[in-house]
Amino acid sequence: xxxxxxxxxxxxxxxxxxxxxxxxxxxxxxxxxxxxxxxxxxxxxxxxxxxxxxxxxxxxxxxxxxxxxxxxxxxxxxxxxxxxxxxxxxxxxxxxxxxxxxxxxxxxxxxxxxxxxxxxxxxxxxxxxxxxxxxxxxxxxxxxxxxxxxxxxxxxxxxxxxxxxxxxxxxxxxxxxxxxxxxxxxxxxxxxxxxxxxxxxxxxxxxxxxxxxxxxxxxxxxxxxxxxxxxxxxxxxxxxxxxxxxxxxxxxxxxxxxxxxxxxxxxxxxxxxxxxxxxxxxxxxxxxxxxxxxxxxxxxxxxxxxxxxxxxxxxxxxxxxxxxxxxxxxxxxxxxxxxxxxxxxxxxxxxxxxxxxxxxxxxxxxxxxxxxxxxxxxxxxxxxxxxxxxxxxxxxxx
Numbered sequence: 001x002x003x004x005x006x007x008x009x010x011x012x013x014x015x016x017x018x019x020x021x022x023x024x025x026x027x028x029x030x031x032x033x034x035x036x037x038x039x040x041x042x043x044x045x046x047x048x049x050x051x052x053x054x055x056x057x058x059x060x061x062x063x064x065x066x067x068x069x070x071x072x073x074x075x076x077x078x079x080x081x082x083x084x085x086x087x088x089x090x091x092x093x094x095x096x097x098x099x100x101x102x103x104x105x106x107x108x109x110x111x112x113x114x115x116x117x118x119x120x121x122x123x124x125x126x127x128x129x130x131x132x133x134x135x136x137x138x139x140x141x142x143x144x145x146x147x148x149x150x151x152x153x154x155x156x157x158x159x160x161x162x163x164x165x166x167x168x169x170x171x172x173x174x175x176x177x178x179x180x181x182x183x184x185x186x187x188x189x190x191x192x193x194x195x196x197x198x199x200x201x202x203x204x205x206x207x208x209x210x211x212x213x214x215x216x217x218x219x220x221x222x223x224x225x226x227x228x229x230x231x232x233x234x235x236x237x238x239x240x241x242x243x244x245x246x247x248x249x250x251x252x253x254x255x256x257x258x259x260x261x262x263x264x265x266x267x268x269x270x271x272x273x274x275x276x277x278x279x280x281x282x283x284x285x286x287x288x289x290x291x292x293x294x295x296x297x298x299x300x301x302x303x304x305x306x307x308x309x310x311x312x313x314x315x316x317x318x319x320x321x322x323x324x325x326x327x328x329x330x331x332x333x334x335x336x337x338x339x340x341x342x343x344x345x346x347x348x349x350x351x352x353x354x355x356x357x358x359x360x361x362x363x364x365x366x367x368x369x370x371x372x373x374x375x376x377x378x379x380x381x382x383x384x385x386x387x388x389x390x391x392x393x394x395x396x397x398x
Contacts, residue, residue, distance in 0.1 A: 003031050003032055003033060004027075004032045004033070004101045004102065004394065004397050004398075005032070005033045005034075005035070005098065005099060005100050005101050005102075006027060006032060006033065006034045006035065006100060006101065006102055006103070006104055006393075007035050007037070007095050007098050007100035007102075007103050007104070008020065008024060008034060008035065008036040008037065008051070008103075008104045008105070009037050009056075009091075009103070009104075009105045009106065009109050009111075009112040010036070010037075010038060010105070010106040010109065010126075011106050011108050011109065012038050012039040012041065012042065012056065013241075013242070014240075014241045014309070015128060015240070015241070015242075015307050015308060015309050016106050016108070016128050017038060017042045017045070017046075018045075018215070018309055019126070019128045019193045019214070019215040019308075019309065019312075020104075020106070020126050020128070020215070021045060021046070021049045021215065022215030022216065022386050023104070023126065023191065023215065023386060023389055023390065023393075024036060024046070024049045024050070024051045025049040025050055025051075025386075026386045026387065026389065026390040027390055027393065028049065028050035028051060029050070030390060030394070033052065034050070034051040034052065035051065035052045035054050035098050035100070036051045036052070036053060036054060037054045037055075037056040037094070038053070038054075038056055039055070039056055040055070054094075054098075072150075073147065073150075073328060074150070074154055074157055074158050074161060077161045077165070077179070077182050078157075078161050080108060080110050080182055081110065081161060081164050081165055081168065081182075083110075083111055084110045084111040084114055084168060085164075085168065087111055088111055088114055088115060088118075091111050091112065091114075091115045092115045092118050092119060095112075095115050095116070095119060095121070096119055100121055101121070101122075101397050102121060102122050102123065102124065102393065102396060102397050103115070103116040103121050103122070103123040103124070104123070104124045104126055104393070105123060105124070105125060105126065105185065106125075106126055106127075106128065107125050107126065107127035107128065107129065107183060107184045107185055107190075108182075108183060108185070109185060110168075110182060110185055112185075113125070113174070113185040113187070114168065114172050114174065117172045117173065117174055118172060122187075122188070122396050122397065123187045124187055124188075124189045124190070124191060124393055124396065125184060125185050125186060125187045125189075125190045125191070126190075126191045126193075127184055127190055127191065127192045127193070127209075128193055128308055128309075129183070129308050129329050129333075130192075130194060130198070130199055130200065130308070130332060130333065130336070131184055131190075131192055131199060131205050131209060132180050132183040132184055133178070133180055133184075133201070133204055133205065134178060134180060135201040135204035136200055136201055136332070138201060139200035139201055139335075139336075139339070140200070140331075140332060140335050143328070143331060143332060143335065147328070162179055165179060165182065186208070187208075188208060188396065189208060189210065189392055189393065189396060190208055190209045190210065191210055191212060191389050191392075191393075192209050192210065192211045192212065193212060193213065193214055193215055193308070193312060194211060194213065194214070194308070194312060194380070194383075195211050195213055195376075195379035195380050195382070195383045196211045196379070196383075197375075197376065197379035198315070198336060198340070198376055198379060198380070199211065200332075200336055200339075210384065210388065210389060210392055211383055211384070212383050212384050212385055212386060212388060212389045213312075213316075213380045213381065213382075213383030213384070213385060214309075214312035214313060214316050214380055215386060216293060216313070216316065222291055222294065223291070223294050224290050224291040224294040224295050226265060226285060228263040228282070228283060228285075229282055229283075230263070230283065232261050232262055232263055232283075233261070233262050233263070233300035233301070233364055234262070234263045234264075234265065234295075234298055234299045234300055234301075235257065235262045235263070235264045235265075235299065235300065235301045235302075235303065235360060235364075236264075236265050236267075236290075236292075236295050236296065236299040236301070236302050236303070236319075237250070237253050237264065237265070237266040237267070237302075237303040237304075238266070238267040238269075238290075238292065238302075238303075238304060238305075238310070239268075239269070239304070239305040239324070239326075240269075240304070240305045240307045240309075240310060241269060242307075243305055243326040243327075244268060244269035244271065244272065244305075245268075245269060245271040245272050246272075246348070247268075247272060247276055247277075249324070249348055249351070250266055250268055250272070250277065250286070251277075252351055252352070252353050252356060253266060253303065253356065254266070254277065254280065254281075254284055254286075255353040256353035256354070256356040256357040256360070257283070257284060257357065257360070258281045258283070258284065259281050259283065260283070260357065260361075262283065262300075262360070262364070263283050263284075264283060264284040264285070265285050265287065265290060265295055266284065266285070266286045266287070267287055267288070267289060267290045267292070268286060268287070268288060269288065269289070270288050270289065272288070274286050274287065274288055292310070292313060293313060293317075296313055296314055296316075296317045296319050297317055299317075299319050300319070300320075300364050301319065301320055301321070301322065301360060301363055301364055302314040302319045302320070302321045302322075303321070303322045303323075303324070303360070304321055304322070304323055304324070305323070305324055305325060305326055305330055306321075306323040306324070306325040306330035306331070306333045306334035306337070306345075307329075307330055307333070308329070308333055311333045311334075311337060312380070314373075315337070315342065315373060315376040315377055315380055316377060316380050316381070317377065318370065318373045318374045318376075318377040319373060320342050320343050320363050320364075320369040320370055320372075320373045321334075321337055321342065321343030321344075321373075322343060322344055322346060322356075322359055322360060322363065323337060323338070323343055323344070323345045323346065324345075324346055324347070324348045324351075325345065326348075331345075337376075340372055340375070340376055341368060341369065341372035342369060342372040342373040342375075342376055343363065343369065343373070344359050344362075344363060346359060
């Protein structure tokens with residue numbers, strides 16, 4: 001097969017870049033050229049996957065994509081449209097210079113979908129979340145009601161966003177059936193990093209969506225080094241890479257698990273000073289960063305924010321979860337884990353050490369949670385995987 005040139009555009013956040021690296025590495029392994037536009041934070045990982053790193057410093061979305069916007073679907077919709085309108089000419093110019101045979105873009109990258117259409121280049125959407133579709137909300141009535149109430153209160157703002165979105169689609173002859181497409185940017189082929197079993201309302205999702213399971217290849221495989229005096233179940237605690245600067249939450253976790261029959265590793269992120277956690281008991285360790293995949297292979301429970309990467313990795317290793325979602329996407333992921341009996345969802349705002357310990361001990365002691373997590377694990381491991389995704393992508397060009 002001849003060498004194919006791919007251009008990849010993604011969101012410069014770990015939860016969006018990391019899954020895509022497996023696909024990138026798979027394409028490079030087949031002898032293709034892959035140009036990935038991102039920020040310096042991900043340069044080393046992109047080059048490590050064998051791709052050609054392209055600085056996206058000139059793209060206006062880099063400094064504007066604030067993690068906080070995930071709390072308001074109207075605001076994130078508005079921002080995605082803003083970014084597309086403001087930078088589309090620049091994106092079209094840069095993509096044209098690369099002479100790409102095919103564009104691979106994140107499901108949130110409306111500007112990449114529009115640019116591919118303008119240049120007449122086929123494109124693939126890579127969806128690092130579950131697939132957002134209207135039927136999805138039927139699985140989560142409480143979330144649906146909250147969002148509906150928000151839209152009613154802010155209907156004027158929503159209507160302006162909806163009209164702008166329609167005008168953009170008309171300008172570039174893009175046909176969409178729903179505003180939900182802003183969060184998946186559907187193409188003829190759409191790669192999803194979970195299983196149909198985990199996807200809520202999967203029967204409403206078309207055959208153009210290929211569920212390949214988590215993308216863990218190319219990630220750091222070095223074993224995390226730690227030791228405890230006693231051999232007892234390991235509880236791993238992390239709030240991800242964005243909403244993790246919460247010392248109060250970590251102090252509650254420490255208070256809940258001090259001298260309890262569990263070993264505990266808490267990863268607090270680079271924004272939190274580990275020195276504020278002094279006089280730790282011998283069963284608890286606090287670090288700025290750990291190799292999550294390594295730790296999860298030995299964990300009995302994962303206390304998490306419910307980000308898609310963390311949920312995928314935890315379920316892939318059959319580890320039940322206690323979840324504290326901060327934004328809507330995390331809330332949906334977390335509720336799905338709870339629906340499948342593989343964990344419990346709690347609220348940070350009314351958390352006490354007693355409540356946290358009660359839930360942790362229950363999940364570890366009740367074998368049903370482990371059994372249900374193992375069922376999700378089975379579905380993820382039986383998904384078609386990276387090789388199938390690479391083959392389907394190549395078929396769009398050949």
